[in-house]
Amino acid sequence: MNRTEFTLSDVHWLMDLLQTIEVGIVVLDGENRVRSWNGFMENHSGIRADEAQGADLFQLFPDLPREWLERKLHTVRLLNTRTFSVWEQRPYLFRFRNRRPITGTEAYMFQNITFFPLTDQRGAVEGVCLLVYDVTDMASSRRQLEKSNAQLKRLSQTDGLTGLLNRSTWESFLQTEFERHFRYGSEAALVMLDIDHFKPINDTYGHMVGDEVIRQVTSLIKFNLRQPDIAGRYGGEEFAIILPETDLEGAECFAERIRSVIEHQPLKCLDQTIEVTASLGIAPWSLAYQDAEQWLGAADQALYAAKRQGRNQIVVAPLSE
Numbered sequence: 333m334n335r336t337e338f339t340l341s342d343v344h345w346l347m348d349l350l351q352t353i354e355v356g357i358v359v360l361d362g363e364n365r366v367r368s369w370n371g372f373m374e375n376h377s378g379i380r381a382d383e384a385q386g387a388d389l390f391q392l393f394p395d396l397p398r399e400w401l402e403r404k405l406h407t408v409r410l411l412n413t414r415t416f417s418v419w420e421q422r423p424y425l426f427r428f429r430n431r432r433p434i435t436g437t438e439a440y441m442f443q444n445i446t447f448f449p450l451t452d453q454r455g456a457v458e459g460v461c462l463l464v465y466d467v468t469d470m471a472s473s474r475r476q477l478e479k480s481n482a483q484l485k486r487l488s489q490t491d492g493l494t495g496l497l498n499r500s501t502w503e504s505f506l507q508t509e510f511e512r513h514f515r516y517g518s519e520a521a522l523v524m525l526d527i528d529h530f531k532p533i534n535d536t537y538g539h540m541v542g543d544e545v546i547r548q549v550t551s552l553i554k555f556n557l558r559q560p561d562i563a564g565r566y567g568g569e570e571f572a573i574i575l576p577e578t579d580l581e582g583a584e585c586f587a588e589r590i591r592s593v594i595e596h597q598p599l600k601c602l603d604q605t606i607e608v609t610a611s612l613g614i615a616p617w618s619l620a621y622q623d624a625e626q627w628l629g630a631a632d633q634a635l636y637a638a639k640r641q642g643r644n645q646i647v648v649a650p651l652s653e
């Protein structure tokens with residue numbers, strides 16, 4: 333038998349195969365009318381082959397992205413070439429419900445689509461075939477992985493108790509801010525805050541209450557932040573805040589608001605009501621700081637001056653020139 337000759341059985345088997353294959357096959361004529369519609373398309377669209385046959389594809393699926401699809405089909409016909417659509421750019425063309433048990437969390441089937449020209453014996457394009465691949469499992473696991481990676485990144489950057497940036501992440505932000513201000517010389521300030529006499533709270537009420545105090549002080553700080561401010565949990569009951577584009581007056585105003593609200597707002601921690609105060613140190617940005625550590629050191633010294641001078645107060649680091 334010549335390799336290009338088929339028996340009737342061969343053709344019958346081929347048709348069977350195309351009917352049952354787990355890939356959608358759609359053939360469109362020059363007017364976008366359906367010429368072939370296999371079992372995959374029947375099962376997922378609910379439209380039988382005899383209903384689809386001869387129908388305009390855009391009437392069968394009014395929500396298809398018409399302009400985009402017509403452009404794709406036009407390219408295939410004009411250039412007599414293949415083209416593709418991948419799920420990363422367009423999650424699906426045909427809005428089929430996802431019925432896979434493993435990836436049941438996805439509402440719709442993700443699809444990769446190959447478009448290729450069907451030519452007559454002289455090579456003229458007669459129609460376009462669309463192969464629709466169900467890539468839901470792959471797309472879904474990729475999306476899950478991306479989600480987990482983003483969550484891991486967030487967890488590795490934040491502090492579990494307060495949700496603020498952890499020390500190392502905050503320090504890397506400080507480094508970036510330092511370099512920005514060193515180059516452009518705009519205003520900025522650093523604020524360090526430490527809860528006063530925190531050890532006795534732990535010793536008297538236990539660590540659970542101590543943790544709750546830290547959480548509630550965090551909420552008070554967060555409530556007073558502006559969008560560009562960068563707050564981190566620097567140590568146990570110590571917080572550090574970068575205030576970009578803020579002069580000394582602005583930083584003092586911010587620090588006083590926080591000091592005052594902490595002093596005047598009794599904290600309801602589990603079944604205890606606890607009153608705390610905090611000490612704060614401010615270091616306004618200065619070109620005299622050679623590196624981020626010096627700037628941070630100045631804020632830290634101001635904080636400890638506030639502690640030494642009696643706590644529940646704000647000290648500003650002496651301005652270096």
Ligand SMILES: Nc1nc2c(ncn2[C@@H]2O[C@H](COP(=O)(O)OP(=O)(O)OP(=O)(O)O)[C@@H](O)[C@H]2O)c(=O)[nH]1
Pocket residue numbers: 493526527528529530531532534538539540541542543546567568569639643
């Ligand atoms: N509950 C709780 N306690 C913590 C945490 N991290 C640190 N601490 C405790 O915080 C206390 C800090 O105490 P000190 O550094 O002596 O400071 P202080 O008692 O606040 O006194 P001053 O800062 O001088 O006003 C220690 O007892 C630490 O064990 C935490 O995440 N949760």
